[in-house]
Amino acid sequence: MGATREQIARVQQMGYAGWIDEQIAMPxxxxxxxxxxxxxxxxPDLKNTENGxxxxxxxxxxxxxxxxxxxxTLALSEIVVASIAGFSASWSNFSGVAHMDLLESQAFGNYRTLLxxxxxxxxxxxxxxxxxxxKMNPATGALPDENYAREVMQLFTIGLVQLNIDGTPKLSGGLQQETYGLDDISGLARVFTGFGYDLAGGDMNSPDYKRRPMAVSANRHESGAKEFLDSSIPAGTDALSSVTRALDIIYAHPNVAPFISRQLIQRLVTSNPSPAYVTRVANVFNNDGKGVKGNLAKVVSAILLDDEARNPNRMSDPNFGKLREPVLRFTAWARACxxxxxxxxxxxxxxxxPGTRLGQSPGRSSTVFNFFRPGYVPPNSEIANARMVAPEFQITNESTVVGYVNYMQGVVSxxxxxxKxxxxxxxxxxEVSENLVNELNLLLAAGQLAPATLNLIKGGIDSMPKTTEAHRLNRIYAALVLVLASPEFIVQK
Known part of the structure; x- marks a missing residue:
């Protein structure tokens, strides 16, 4: 999210593991x-606005x-997506924050509980x-909506193809194997029937129902058997028990650990983690050392303390790192300053x-597929030639590159x-360009600006007057914008 001098000193004092433990324990x-x-x-008069x-x-x-x-929490929100762009009812602002607060409550909790x-x-x-x-209407042939049944498998848990523990696809006869089919979606969709807003003790002129779990209308829930993923939920099982059983079945799938672990690594550390890295984290996901699956505190610690994340040799590895998404470039400036x-x-x-601001805004993904897909490959690029992925490049184009720099120029000053x-x-x-640029290099780019970049920025700053405070502030603004625009900042290593 960004670092201050004080936070850097705290990490130096406590060590990586100590700082992570302190952060996890923080209320x-x-x-x-x-x-x-x-x-x-x-x-009540604001119920149809996005205010706040x-x-x-x-x-x-x-x-x-x-x-x-x-x-x-931000990383989880880009895996388990629910965006204000897709809330069609009143109190969409409260829907958005309720979802994000829920994710935050389990950021160091358990992934099964989160599901x-x-x-x-x-x-x-x-x-x-x-x-x-x-439930299905025999008279009209209407079937249950399959949207969530599809996405909870495709995006939130197991993905489209069978995976090895290292996140690579399992092959049969040289071909990938699907994790589920249309019948599985239809069978699972029967589980998610009969749920609606819990309006008990209130009405829709207050947003409180948006953070209460949904209530069940038993007569609208499919009471028959539900069959999916080679499993069955018996007829007569009530709605809440059906959801719990269905999620247990999905969660037991061997794909969950590598599928979610790899995406968390991509969000937090590097777009192209090695299979060995994914394996190590997925093993922690499957067992936190005490037999618990999905302990996110342990998973996050494993991701951030892994040798592949910490080894300084990775600084020069062209396959390592990730494009810093625009909202994190903004928070890096905001927190450092x-x-x-x-x-x-x-x-x-x-x-x-994308033309006048960041080209991304938290909680505003245009679809359930996030701002960018984990497997996105920029076409006709060296990344494609290297058979790598670069998710954040999906929202990187001529407009967003220029728009970001122009926007940050105004924000900084x-x-x-x-x-402010x-x-x-x-x-x-x-007054001394080297001192100023070195400080920003540390705070924003972790000291990774190349000598040529440093010299270029210092040369620009040296061309500016410095005799008054206004002059010195202008030098700060220019140095900040140039560092924020530098490749070594925008690519996180």
């Missing part, structure tokens, strides 16, 4: 939901002290259209516009809304 701060309520966005949604997301990403939890909670949540029921889903919002409004807004940086620690360094 959660105020929820996004409570922030919206505190700002009175739950007033973006502020609630940005506030945590920039200012929450549990930076690792926020980073993992259960997500599957019963009103926002996901709304987003993937199984809220109000009813201690940006704050004195009014607590965090009025950064929707940054989705003027802020956005009342969100504190450059007081940089001002004493601004």
């Amino acid at each position: 959660r701060g105020e929820s996004r939901w409570d922030y919206l309520v505190g700002k009175k966005y739950n007033a 949604h973006d502020a609630a997301f940005w506030r945590k990403m920039i200012s929450a002290p549990d930076t690792l939890r926020q980073r993992v 259960q909670q997500v599957s019963l949540s009103a926002p996901m029921g709304e987003y993937l259209t199984y809220r109000g889903n009813v 201690k940006a704050s919002s004195p009014s607590d409004a965090w009025a950064i807004g929707n940054t989705s516009d 003027r802020g956005v809304g009342d969100v 940086a504190d450059y007081s620690a940089l001002l004493p360094l601004a």
Whole structure:
């Protein structure tokens, strides 16, 4: 999410493992939901607005002290996607924050628990259209909506093809094998019937029902047997027990550990982890050392402490690293420069516009497939020739490259809304370009700017006057924008 001098010193003091343990043990701060309520966005006349949604997301990403939890929550939100772009009912802002708060609650919890909670949540029921889903109607031939049944397998758990523990496809006769078929989707869809908003004790003029688990209408739930993935849930099983049993069946699939582990590595460390790296993390996913599967605290620790993540030799490995997604470039600036919002409004807004803003905005993926796919390959590229993937390049093009730099130029110098940086620690360094650029190299690029890049930036800064504070601030603005635009910052190693 970004680092300050103080956080760097804390890691040096505690060591990587100690810092990670401290972050995991840190209590959660105020929820996004409570922030919206505190700002009175739950007033009935605002039920059809998106007011506060973006502020609630940005506030945590920039200012929450549990930076690792926020980073993992963002990663989970790009795997188990529910976006305000797909909420079709009232209180879409509260749906968005309820989903993100749920993910945050399990960021260091258990993935199976997360699946259960997500599957019963009103926002996901709304987003993937199984809220109000009813059993088959023999008179009309209408069948249950299959949207969630498909995506919970394809995107949230097992993927499309059978995997080895190292994340590579299993082959039979040289061909990949599918994990499920249409009959499996249809059978599983019968499970997710009969669920709707829990409006007990309230009405739709308050958003509270959006964070309560969905309620069951027994007469709308499919009471017959449900068959999928070579398993069966007996006829007569109630709706909640059917969901629990169905998720147990899916979760027992050997694909879950490598499928989710590889994507978490891609989100947190590198786009092309080695099969050995995936294997090590997947083994921790399957067993945390105490026989527990899906312990995300242990999985995240294994990802971040693995030799493939920590070994300095990887700095020069062209196959290692990942493109830093735009929202994380923004938070890197905001956290390193201690940006704050004195009014607590965090009025950064929707940054989705690719030409004038970041080309990405948290909680606003246009589809359930996230802003970018884990297997995306830029066409006609050296990455494609090397048979590698580069997910974040899916939202990288001429517009987003230029739009990002132009947007950050304004943000760095003027802020956005009342969100402004504190450059007081940089001002004493601004007269000597080498001191200023070296500090930004450390804070933003982990000291990885190449000598040629450093010299280029220093040359630009040296051409600027420095006699007044206004001059020195301009040097800081220019240095920041140039570092934020540098390849060594945009590619995270």
